[in-house]
Amino acid sequence: xxxxxxxxxxxxxxxxxxxxxxxxxxxxxxxxxxxxxxxxxxxxxxxxxxxxxxxxxxxxxxxxxxxxxxxxxxxxxxxxxxxxxxxxxxxxxxxxxxxxxxxxxxxxxxxxxxxxxxxxxxxxxxxxxxxxxxxxxxxxxxxxxxxxxxxxxxxxxxxxxxxxxxxxxxxxxxxxxxxxxxxxxxxxxxxxxxxxxxxxxxxxxxxxxxxxxxxxxxxxxxxxxxxxxxxxxxxxxxxxxxxxxxxxxxxxxxxxxxxxxxxxxxxxxxxxxxxxxxxxxxxxxxxxxxxxxxxxxxxxxxxxxxxxxxxxxxxxxxxxx
Amino acid sequence: xxxxxxxxxxxxxxxxxxxxxxxxxxxxxxxxxxxxxxxxxxxxxxxxxxxxxxxxxxxxxxxxxxxxxxxxxxxxxxxxxxxxxxxxxxxxxxxxxxxxxxxxxxxxxxxxxxxxxxxxxxxxxxxxxxxxxxxxxxxxxxxxxxxxxxxxxxxxxxxxxxxxxxxxxxxxxxxxxxxxxxxxxxxxxxxxxxxxxxxxxxxxxxxxxxxxxxxxxxxxxxxxxxxxxxxxxxxxxxxxxxxxxxxxxxxxxxxxxxxxxxxxxxxxxxxxxxxxxxxxxxxxxxxxxxxxxxxxxxxxxxxxxxxxxxxxxxxxxxxxxxxxx
Ligand SMILES: Cc1ncc(C[n+]2csc(CCOP(=O)(O)OP(=O)(O)O)c2C)c(N)n1
Ligand SMILES: [Mg+2]
Numbered sequence: 336x337x338x339x340x341x342x343x344x345x346x347x348x349x350x351x352x353x354x355x356x357x358x359x360x361x362x363x364x365x366x367x368x369x370x371x372x373x374x375x376x377x378x379x380x381x382x383x384x385x386x387x388x389x390x391x392x393x394x395x396x397x398x399x400x401x402x403x404x405x406x407x408x409x410x411x412x413x414x415x416x417x418x419x420x421x422x423x424x425x426x427x428x429x430x431x432x433x434x435x436x437x438x439x440x441x442x443x444x445x446x447x448x449x450x451x452x453x454x455x456x457x458x459x460x461x462x463x464x465x466x467x468x469x470x471x472x473x474x475x476x477x478x479x480x481x482x483x484x485x486x487x488x489x490x491x492x493x494x495x496x497x498x499x500x501x502x503x504x505x506x507x508x509x510x511x512x513x514x515x516x517x518x519x520x521x522x523x524x525x526x527x528x529x530x531x532x533x534x535x536x537x538x539x540x541x542x543x544x545x546x547x548x549x550x551x552x553x554x555x556x557x558x559x560x561x562x563x564x565x566x567x568x569x570x571x572x573x574x575x576x577x578x579x580x581x582x583x584x585x586x587x588x589x590x591x592x593x594x595x596x597x598x599x600x601x602x603x604x605x606x607x608x609x610x611x612x613x614x615x616x617x618x619x620x621x622x623x624x625x626x627x628x629x630x631x632x633x634x635x636x637x638x639x640x641x642x643x644x645x646x647x648x649x650x651x652x653x654x655x656x
Numbered sequence: 657x658x659x660x661x662x663x664x665x666x667x668x669x670x671x672x673x674x675x676x677x678x679x680x681x682x683x684x685x686x687x688x689x690x691x692x693x694x695x696x697x698x699x700x701x702x703x704x705x706x707x708x709x710x711x712x713x714x715x716x717x718x719x720x721x722x723x724x725x726x727x728x729x730x731x732x733x734x735x736x737x738x739x740x741x742x743x744x745x746x747x748x749x750x751x752x753x754x755x756x757x758x759x760x761x762x763x764x765x766x767x768x769x770x771x772x773x774x775x776x777x778x779x780x781x782x783x784x785x786x787x788x789x790x791x792x793x794x795x796x797x798x799x800x801x802x803x804x805x806x807x808x809x810x811x812x813x814x815x816x817x818x819x820x821x822x823x824x825x826x827x828x829x830x831x832x833x834x835x836x837x838x839x840x841x842x843x844x845x846x847x848x849x850x851x852x853x854x855x856x857x858x859x860x861x862x863x864x865x866x867x868x869x870x871x872x873x874x875x876x877x878x879x880x881x882x883x884x885x886x887x888x889x890x891x892x893x894x895x896x897x898x899x900x901x902x903x904x905x906x907x908x909x910x911x912x913x914x915x916x917x918x919x920x921x922x923x924x925x926x927x928x929x930x931x932x933x934x935x936x937x938x939x940x941x942x943x944x945x946x947x948x949x950x951x952x953x954x955x956x957x958x959x960x961x962x963x964x965x966x967x968x969x970x971x972x973x974x975x976x977x978x979x980x981x
Binding site for chain 1: 685686689690693711712713714715716717718741742745779780781782783784785950951952953955956957958959960962963964
């Protein structure tokens with residue numbers, strides 16, 4: 336069980352993600368976000384529970400649904416919101432938007448508009464760290480949809496044969512856009528696929544931040560100790576549409592959405608903290624108020640930030656050394 | 657005449673071809689009950705069922721390779737990528753297998769596979785959802801490459817693609833998909849390799865591709881007020897490329913500008929200019945000019961995105977510069 340300071344840090348991190356995502360959803364409705372916006376609402380426990388174990392020099396590779404990973408890895412809400420607003424103060428200086436969030440300074444090696452590459456790149460990070468004899472690790476976050484991509488098969492096999500310090504975190508929210516995982520996967524259990532590649536694997540409740548924290552902690556310890564990669568399947572659900580502004584009907588029932596909302600990771604964890612007297616209601620309310628204010632400040636910062644200068648558009652195609 | 661969007665126009669062609677030919681099937685992510693991310697298959701799932709409107713996992717290399725095998729064994733796959741960018745995950749299957757299969761088998765095997773996707777820059781789609789890449793495919797022997805600019809052409813060219821025994825890439829610019837235009841009823845085909853003269857003129861020739869056609873026509877409209885007469889040619893297919901129409905026009909005007917959103921180096925404009933220099937050098941009264949999108953990955957922010965795509969005002973200026981040569 337983590338220390339109580341750590342317990343509250345997990346709560347705060349989940350709130351940072353939730354409030355930032357809710358702000359982004361509102362901003363999208365107001366037309367402040369010009370491109371796509373896939374929110375992480377409902378899945379906050381996963382990035383939070385995993386990244387709590389990571390150091391800034393560990394490398395995270397993410398997906399199209401990556402705001403939560405960036406925030407949990409230490410990119411500020413200011414830089415994330417500004418990036419989605421297309422401003423020069425964003426973490427990718429306005430070049431990337433939602434699906435191209437980069438901040439290598441804190442080990443955020445990118446979200447991606449293409450499903451799959453994060454699995455291979457995290458494997459490559461594992462290769463680097465092994466070669467450099469460092470105890471850093473590479474982490475890939477990806478959806479159930481990516482499990483059916485060749486990158487999953489090839490990445491897991493490569494990491495396994497060379498015992499690379501890589502963690503594969505599958506966020507199984509049961510759908511790839513509108514296609515159910517139960518339809519698209521011949522074996523819809525991800526957590527039992529590890530043995531097919533000769534690696535450890537397990538399934539956890541992805542809406543239980545402590546369960547994720549514990550499973551990730553063990554896997555990361557093994558990876559740092561040279562014992563190779565682990566695949567963790569986190570069962571979860573996105574409670575908003577695939578992307579903001581998209582329809583969210585016809586492929587799943589309102590009852591299913593409501594049932595998962597009742598398992599909301601933040602509400603659950605809030606209840607757990609109170610029940611186990613790890614925190615009183617005032618403490619939690621104070622954290623909520625502080626994070627709300629931070630996100631409001633981030634939005635204002637983003638809205639008042641300058642646009643990138645058009646004449647910088649050709650910079651960074653190549654190394655500028 | 658009635659008006660349809662690009663999406664409605666190709667859907668009509670697909671529907672009638674599928675009704676006639678039971679060997680046609682469509683694969684892609686969300687092309688079944690959902691009707692396609694860009695509504696490219698709306699209504700077909702109810703009509704033709706899940707085997708002919710087959711929702712796939714996110715396995716681009718897998719289903720493209722699978723469709724190659726299907727095309728070699730008696731069926732006619734249509735691969736719907738939604739965003740064309742996703743085709744790149746299947747590049748090896750395309751270049752080493754699909755494009756070469758007929759040649760490798762001395763023509764005994766056919767490769768009737770239609771690969772479609774939305775291309776182009778706009779709406780802050782950023783660099784993984786804005787690619788066009790058609791010059792890459794036009795470079796390779798074995799591909800037909802179609803880039804329509806009006807709904808009526810989209811329908812006729814799509815119908816031709818569905819009958820072709822060659823691999824066809826059918827690429828529609830995202831900013832055009834929901835534009836309306838007059839579209840004839842019933843079935844018709846438009847042959848590949850036949851350009852459309854979108855506007856007749858005598859002072860200079862403009863070759864414009866895809867989304868650049870409307871912008872170029874708008875620029876010409878403005879210049880016409882000053883008595884400047886431009887001819888606009890829409891090649892419609894990049895491979896095969898109808899050079900006869902371009903050469904005939906340059907023979908008349910003596911000046912040529914190629915307007916294309918895709919990258920300039922080794923691009924379609926380079927190919928057209930080389931052929932004009934080769935076969936129409938004596939017709940030229942000025943250097944050939946090209947106007948392209950900037951040679952950079954596509955940025956997200958609107959201020960950066962705007963800066964890399966040729967707009968009507970820029971096209972107009974390029975025409976003025978060309979006429980001043
Ligand atoms: C190679 C590739 N193919 C298709 C897409 C289009 N696409 C974007 S998100 C998505 C669904 C992803 O589902 P999943 O991996 O389960 O992640 P989730 O959205 O559920 O978090 C698809 C098909 C893509 N981005 N990349
Ligand atoms: Mg999913």
